[in-house]
Amino acid sequence: MATSQRTYLDHNATSPLRPEVAEVVLHAHQLPGNASSVHAEGRAARTEIEAARVAVAGLVGSRAKNVIFTSGGTEAANLVLTPSFRQLGQRGATRLLVGATEHPCVLNGHRFPADKVGIIPVDDQGILDLAWIEAHLGAVGGERVLVSVQLANNETGVVQPVSEIAKLVHGHGGLVHTDAVQAAGRVPVDLPGLGVDALTLSAHKFGGPKGAGALVLASDQYEIGERLIRGGGQEKNVRAGTENVAAIAGFGAAAGLALKGLEQEAERLRGLRDEAQAHVRRIAPDALVVGAGAERLPNTLAFAIPGLKAETALIAFDLAGVALSSGSACSSGKVKRSHVLDAMGVEPALAEGVLRVSLGWSTTKEDVIRFAEACEKVAATLYKRKASAA
Structure with missing residues (x-):
């Protein structure tokens, strides 16, 4: 890519x-x-x-x-x-x-x-x-x-x-x-x-x-x-x-x-969000989707792949040309465990790997495809490392 x-x-x-x-x-x-x-x-x-x-x-x-x-x-x-x-x-x-x-x-x-x-x-x-x-x-x-x-x-x-x-x-x-x-x-x-x-x-x-x-x-x-x-x-x-x-x-x-067209845009983003989520679950069936059982904004996907650390994953995605976040951007440049995830009782090891995909007016289907391609490469590297360690 x-x-x-x-x-x-x-x-x-x-x-x-x-x-x-x-x-x-x-x-x-x-x-x-x-x-x-x-x-x-x-x-x-x-x-x-x-x-x-x-x-x-x-x-x-x-x-x-x-x-x-x-x-x-x-x-x-x-x-x-x-x-x-x-x-x-x-x-x-x-x-x-x-x-x-x-x-x-x-x-x-x-x-x-x-x-x-x-x-x-x-x-x-x-x-x-x-x-x-x-x-x-x-x-x-x-x-x-x-x-x-x-x-x-x-x-x-x-x-x-x-x-x-x-x-x-x-x-x-x-x-x-x-x-x-x-x-x-x-x-x-x-x-x-x-x-x-x-x-x-x-x-x-x-x-x-x-x-x-x-x-x-x-x-x-x-x-x-x-x-x-x-x-x-x-x-x-x-x-x-x-x-x-x-x-x-x-x-x-x-x-x-x-x-103007708020409801139509929400549906468009929900479709793209759900597509990104489906890609994550296809690539990593054991991935956690945070808040999946609750009503969520149509543009937001927070997920964690077991064994993947947010800090290294963000760098890998960035090198692949994809800008994501590990949570709030208000501590810019800092990757630390989220108080939100702690309050929800997310296991600390998983919480340290949660990534956030958030879509908006400029997001296209091609963006979601490029995200999926990058996610596949990041996950493949992780699984290879796990296999060699075993």
């Missing part, structure tokens, strides 16, 4: 910038005005931001006035996961519950005291334990609880029953945030339907530019008393600083493209 042609299968880390979005970003970069200025140049920049706000709101079934732009999903999660997040006229939460498989921006980025944080366990498929949540909510007395759960996991693609969790939490007077970074643009995401109080997004997961994200609130009847970035009155006094007009404009363009 020629290695001059690269196959990129790491969309959960970053999805390549769509050409149409690149054009929008370039145009916005050339606008001279500050979006807070009242002159024509400033108004032109403001127009780009507000158009993007409408498009991003549309992607998740919300209203533009409830969208707050940030530098990405991490900042958006850090912003909302605070005891000062509350409905107007009500008290904030004094306790936080987070899923054991959450992204590090939630596990490490919240602003609650350590002794006020509970970790929600998951089963062997990565699904949160609703009975544990209900029992914990009933045991905290008069405290108000904020619960943060991913809509879909970045490493495994496993989808959580967020709407059920939201009903449960609201029944106990709590608040709910969902990290929709991996789900948005890949499956339909409807904020009112989910019933959450807030969700967070990141543009570069579905073909938008890096450096743009959003916190989307259920209504304008919420406030965050302790802001992360203080200064001017940008973003409704919630997030100060001159807006990144080009990245925000690109975010809006990507959101519009992702929403």
Whole structure:
């Protein structure tokens, strides 16, 4: 197989910038005005931001006035996961519950005291334990609880029953945030339907530019008393600083493209994902497919071939022209055992070999074929080594 042609299968880390979005970003970069200025140049920049706000709101079934732009999903999660997040006229939460498989921006980025944080366990498929949540909510007395759960996991693609969790939490007077970074643009995401109080997004997961994200609130009847970035009155006094007009404009363009034909694209990706999975099981019948018994994002396949280490496998795939991941890209350059897999109870020896294939708008059937060819060579090398050792 020629290695001059690269196959990129790491969309959960970053999805390549769509050409149409690149054009929008370039145009916005050339606008001279500050979006807070009242002159024509400033108004032109403001127009780009507000158009993007409408498009991003549309992607998740919300209203533009409830969208707050940030530098990405991490900042958006850090912003909302605070005891000062509350409905107007009500008290904030004094306790936080987070899923054991959450992204590090939630596990490490919240602003609650350590002794006020509970970790929600998951089963062997990565699904949160609703009975544990209900029992914990009933045991905290008069405290108000904020619960943060991913809509879909970045490493495994496993989808959580967020709407059920939201009903449960609201029944106990709590608040709910969902990290929709991996789900948005890949499956339909409807904020009112989910019933959450807030969700967070990141543009570069579905073909938008890096450096743009959003916190989307259920209504304008919420406030965050302790802001992360203080200064001017940008973003409704919630997030100060001159807006990144080009990245925000690109975010809006990507959101519009992702929403258009979303269900058809999800089916296309599911077909390609299932084809890649079938290749893995043909090549290595004893391979583990992580979360195979749960609902997963249509673009995500996490698998492990017994005896194969992720670190060496990633190098082998890369040399064969195929870009994969061993899990989250947020520890770039580091291959370490995943807290997600640990929480799911995956055997440590297998967990150290889990690879993630994540597809996106640019993925083709030919990409899946090249992945299968590379996988076959990697597995053949492993089996030869096992045979010689025996």
